């Protein structure tokens with residue numbers, strides 16, 4: 001079974017080296033979704049939605065909401081934001097019985113990226129995290 005929790009955050013960003021309006025600082029109300037695959041436990045749950053909500057708040061929203069994403073990720077395209085979210089969440093989701101299945105990030109209601117484990121393994125080395 002695949003469980004999903006969606007959430008949103010407001011953030012500013014600009015795309016370095018992009019030739020067009022997005023190279024200038026601007027903002028989005030991003031939407032994102034975490035998909036967890038697993039089997040129901042003795043309580044009948046793949047994962048407790050309350051636990052997932054708290055992990056999203058502590059691991060993601062505390063850093064992303066009302067941030068400038070370029071302070072966190074050097075090239076904050078939706079693609080790289082999804083890789084960053086995967087990197088933050090995989091260790092707290094994966095426990096042998098359940099695992100992170102997909103991360104989806106919407107930059108606008110009509111534009112989103114969906115990544116899976118294979119994408120993370122292939123492209124995580126391209127993720128440049130801003131430091132300091």
Ligand SMILES: Nc1nc2c(c(=O)[nH]1)N=C([C@H](O)[C@H](O)COP(=O)(O)OP(=O)(O)OP(=O)(O)O)CN2
Pocket residue numbers: 015022026076077078079107108111
């Ligand atoms: N594959 C990607 N393409 C683009 C990304 C991205 O993350 N991945 N990001 C951008 C910019 O961030 C840009 O802000 C998005 O612009 P747009 O799609 O035009 O969205 P708007 O909501 O600003 O659209 P309006 O029509 O201006 O309201 C570009 N490409």
Ligand SMILES: [Zn+2]
Pocket residue numbers: 013022026027028107
């Ligand atoms: Zn943008």
